Amino acid sequence: MMNEPLLLHSIVERAGRFFGDQRVIGYTDEGAVEMTYATLVTRVRRLASALVRAGVQTGDRVATFAWNTLEHLELHLAVPSIGAVLTPLNVRLHTDALSYVIDHAEATIVVAEQSLADRLPSLPPHVRLVLIGGQADASETLDYERLLSEGDPDFSFPRIPEESACTLCYTGGTTGLPKGVAYTHRSTVLHTLLQSLPDYYAFAEADVTVPFVPIFHANAWGIPYASLMAGARLVLPGPLTAPEDMVRVLAEQRATFSAGVPTIWHDVGRLPQLPDLSSLRMVVVGGAPLSERFLTRFDELGIPVVQGFGMTEANPLVSIGSVPARSRASGADRMRIRLSQGRPVPFVDVRTDSVSGELQMRGPTVTARYHRVPVGSDDKFTGDGWMRTGDVADISEDGVVRIIDRTKDMIKSGGEWISSVELADVIETHPSIAEAVVVAVEDDRWGERPAAFVVLRHGETLTAASLREHVAGRVAKWWVPDVIQFITAIPRTSLGKLDKKAVRALAEQRAHRPQEKGEGL
Structure with missing residues (x-):
């Protein structure tokens, strides 16, 4: 039996022949x-x-x-x-x-x-x-x-x-x-x-x-x-x-x-x-x-x-x-x-790291290396051939994947983990809020604490104290963000995703300037 290669032009030819x-x-x-x-x-x-x-x-x-x-x-x-x-x-x-x-x-x-x-x-x-x-x-x-x-x-x-x-x-x-x-x-x-x-x-x-x-x-x-x-x-x-x-x-x-x-x-x-x-x-x-x-x-x-x-x-x-x-x-x-x-789709295998909880995957549609980077020289891939996604996840007994956060976005406060994604979701349940993003800021006592950057809906007003009260009724007390900053728009990448690197830069700028009245501290 002749093994025909799987080639993209087969899709092109099929489209013209059957669906002209x-x-x-x-x-x-x-x-x-x-x-x-x-x-x-x-x-x-x-x-x-x-x-x-x-x-x-x-x-x-x-x-x-x-x-x-x-x-x-x-x-x-x-x-x-x-x-x-x-x-x-x-x-x-x-x-x-x-x-x-x-x-x-x-x-x-x-x-x-x-x-x-x-x-x-x-x-x-x-x-x-x-x-x-x-x-x-x-x-x-x-x-x-x-x-x-x-x-x-x-x-x-x-x-x-x-x-x-x-x-x-x-x-x-x-x-x-x-x-x-x-x-x-x-x-x-x-x-x-x-x-x-x-x-x-x-x-x-x-x-x-x-x-x-x-x-x-x-x-x-x-x-x-x-x-x-x-x-x-x-x-x-x-x-x-x-x-x-x-x-x-x-x-x-x-x-x-x-x-x-x-x-x-x-x-x-x-x-x-x-x-x-x-x-x-x-x-x-x-x-x-x-x-x-x-x-x-x-x-x-x-x-x-x-x-x-x-x-x-x-x-x-x-x-x-x-x-x-x-x-x-x-x-x-x-x-x-x-x-x-x-x-996951068939033939794509997933697992989580036993220590970090990071999601890893492999399969025929998953790359084994980056262009012009030799195999084995990139820590994005494990020694046994799995790709590290950078996401912290759990996998249920029936194989359902749930992303908890990005590994670099998890906030470790006083030795306990806070999911920036879950905390942002809770903040967004407030009816006055259009969008929110949470990042970690350094803290002398706790190591890291959550900082929330929040966009209000058009025409809405809200104080940081009111928002903290709303959040406190829905998460553990130590999850409530110390810093709440109201901004006009969340920074985005060129693909329209949340740009947490830019948000962290905002947090860094804010940490190095004097406190101003009405900032939502």
Whole structure:
């Protein structure tokens, strides 16, 4: 029996053969553009052929700098299908970080949207620039559509080893320089199959999927690939992430599935009025732990939110906090399951360290090392091959994972542990509070104490004393934060996650300046 390699271009070919009349829709600032899967696949073949003619070879890195657009999807399909490695660049990164990633990835080409080109750093002489939209105005700059038009519509994708890298994704870099994670064709195809299982995303041909998570963030969590494999209608929202635009797109397309980080969905939950979103069967929200109030709010709106858990290092889905069909849980028990990270996808093993409680994982979709870092030289991985996640967790007897905190975010006060995540959740139960984050501050007596940074709802007022009284009735006395600081917004990373490094810097600044009246001490 011949063993056929698991390659990404098999998903491309399947989409064109079985679902040629299905549509993929891309939004721009001017409106929506659509094409059939058959047209998409023809364009992908042209692009793949054109890249080969332009000198792109197996293993070359092709960086992209774009939103969730039709052209960006074409690149995500064409580049890996010729054996090259697509390296999506985060459009929100500072130019210094972008320069680092381009250099570290050893990219030979950067393909960028014309509207984003001014955010790019100066490129080295050996790196060619391809522009999407607009007009290339320099001899060394290529025009995307012209390049694509010169390709062969009948181009045959080459057979390559399934362990070849197809995508090189970089982590957010909130605790240092970004790290590269190479996804192989094998791990990507397996991830596509696993996330599509019935108890996870359950993609089907009848679905209309709208990933608001950027495609430069772990391939939009793999949703575009799974949509094509299932034959679902894929809707790419481009740069549209304002809450009014999000609900308009979801309603216009009668979306059944969507996904994104908590920040953007928080804003949706605050809209005074929503259009008809009854077509939605699942909205996956991941990137940070969800609170009970968040889930309750979306229950009230009739939007079926589930908590997603994943990491760039895991391609990225690990699990979702959905309630199993056979579960008899109700009320608080049911909510407890929804607040968990759920059961991992098949073939991904998890365990916790017996001393620290840190969650560790391994599996065919979990990386064994970072790009250009030798195996065994990074303490992110254990000696027996498990990846350290940096999360403190517990695992129930039936395999449900519950994240308690990040290892670096646990607060050790007087020899006892305080979970910054659980304390922030309790603070957010106050009706006047929109959002809260908790970090540790040094204390001469206790070692560390919790400091809370709090954003009030519009038009609300609250004193630190009132908030402490609210918290004291819900947690142990020694959990009540000594420092409560009211701020206008919580710092965010380039991926929309809470930036605790920036919050700690705020706490440090606050600790070294005189106390001011009304700060909530």
